[in-house]
Amino acid sequence: MKAEIITIGDEILIGQIIDTNSAWIAEQFNLNGIEIYQITSVHDNHEHILEALKKAEEKVDLVIMTGGLGPTKDDITKNTLCEYFNTKLVFHQPTFEHIKTRFTKLNIDVNKLNRDQALVPESCTVLFNKAGTAPGLWFEKNDTFFVSVPGVPFEMKYLVEEEILPRLRVSGKAKAIYHKTVLTQGIPESMLAMKLEQWEDSLPGNVKLAYLPSPMAVRLRLSAIGNNENILREQVEAEITKLQKIIPDQIFGFNNETMAEVIGRMLKLNGKTLAVAESCTGGYISHLITSVPGCSAFYNGSVTAYSNLIKENILGVNPETIFDFGAVSEQVAKEMAVGVRKVFNSDFALATTGIAGPDGGTEEKPVGTVWIAVASENDVIALKFIFGDNRERNISRSSQTALQILRRLILKKL
């Protein structure tokens, strides 16, 4: 099945917003076996929309329109659809009841504009929009499906997932899909591909493997296409079980989990706590950890020690160590980790010291040089990295790498 996405709205054509809807729809449709032939962005303009519909109908089996619906811009799109499908607007009582219920909850009166949202083309099937007020509109004409959804991303997503894809599946035009992403770390993509070659070759014909690019991890997405979602889930889970036997140490999580979430889960499970001492990462590691809801169960806190005096006075780094080896050194990183672990009375500790840039580098220690130390009751280990010359990326990569090293320490695999 071939589809075209038509996005309606001046805001895209003046560059006011980036069209993220199309990429999301394209990905979902592709995963469901529907090829996107073209994406077309047009103005809120009667002739322009008519022309785009006509051209699309010549090429594809499904046209999905986003945008151009909603209280202030309804008129053009809905009237144009009526013209194209040779029908007229009628009042749709269930949609009006839904709008009234939503507005009553918000203590807002329903005005004329909102009432007009309940007007729909007579010949279409109305798709109930639980996520908003403007319903989806589903048309069929000469074996081509046309569907119009609002441009608000979460409303569009709701209608695609809950109304459009299920209908396409029932009609036999879209398949059922199950996908799960495996997060791996500690082995480069090319080596991983070699290691997984045999397993990949043995995958069932309806299960596909994709390597997804990501700055700090290699993500493997397994997608199974078929007719029954339960069977597909079992298939994918069975393959992941095999995968876990091939790379037991490298898999750290699934789907959208972050490294901080994974670490939090491990620490909570074992009743352990964590403290952090940051120099070059400047608070970013602490931010990543505290982005995890409920982190106070395992996280005691951090010190951002931007001056040597703080490293000495609060973290207990020996001034002589700084004098002898410099603030960016294995020795200082280790003393920071040991110090913060003690001061914060924690089981585990993490420390960073480096030159984030753009200035401050030397020949011996160029911009991007970072020492990362981790400490537990029995161990203190420091590793050196040389990242690039971009401050923002250095902070991000140092922080992500530090969390990876901490995970390995907790697993006693460092």
Place this chain on the structure above:
Amino acid sequence: MKAEIITIGDEILIGQIIDTNSAWIAEQFNLNGIEIYQITSVHDNHEHILEALKKAEEKVDLVIMTGGLGPTKDDITKNTLCEYFNTKLVFHQPTFEHIKTRFTKLNIDVNKLNRDQALVPESCTVLFNKAGTAPGLWFEKNDTFFVSVPGVPFEMKYLVEEEILPRLRVSGKAKAIYHKTVLTQGIPESMLAMKLEQWEDSLPGNVKLAYLPSPMAVRLRLSAIGNNENILREQVEAEITKLQKIIPDQIFGFNNETMAEVIGRMLKLNGKTLAVAESCTGGYISHLITSVPGCSAFYNGSVTAYSNLIKENILGVNPETIFDFGAVSEQVAKEMAVGVRKVFNSDFALATTGIAGPDGGTEEKPVGTVWIAVASENDVIALKFIFGDNRERNISRSSQTALQILRRLILKKL
């Protein structure tokens, strides 16, 4: 002048990447008086590209194609362009020299694929791509301009800014433009609009004012369109001088400056230093500050005090204060600010304590309750805010608000 953007590449149509190029081009072109009629994304496919070019030529005066150029996908696009413009590929020596120079620097041998990048349609004007290897290609046919640029964003941007817009200006098809964004804070958009009404009405006809949406500030973009950039700059600067007299306290910066940069500039200028104590913001304020290059000149560091013990032991908060008023209270926020200022031996200090959520709220202190305190040698001030129930947004808004309050303290306008 009307333009169409055609993006070429399967990666957009399978949803692997979000097309950010089109929004950027649309914004730049609109600012230069060129209207975008349509954006069309097509496959790396000969017939499809030909068809898109033909349809675009019927409607617009300028067609800009992005993508479909580069070492591995050159063939289709360039051969299709040759067919459309009835010409053939020829070897372009200056492009080849440029490729060789870039590769020599990277210590890479030039292979056949790279050599083929120097093949260009004979009838086009080659646009030198300083930012990469694939050149831009400029065609003219029946009063319509066609230009093809690589899809890599910074290469595309370089060619649009340095080659395409200047050529369109010379041809009289695009105007010269100068724009500057004024960052304001402390006055809601609707009140600001009323205050600026008279000034806005008196703006010269070629100077436009736009209110740009932003979560923490009201940004005012002034754009002057004309023929001479120097005159336009003078016009805009003159209007900003007037604006500064109307809202002297609200303007905190210009263009892409961040609040942390502005604060850093103020502190450096006065030789003052800063320290931060964070509870609910978890390190994010420290991250915002340390994202500013050279911040060690004014920033001593921070403590993320996620547990009460750390608030007491490191920041010197009185355990009785926590017992009497709770960790999220005016009194604790103030003691944190005073404490971190003293421990870090700093001129100014900032502290946050609150309930970021999603759990931990009570009837008296719901999720989103945040106390922000600032301290200087002579003052300690705390303010209470109630943000929403989203953890991520609470952290971000608390941090941005805290920096705004600090700015006002430094200016002695709190």
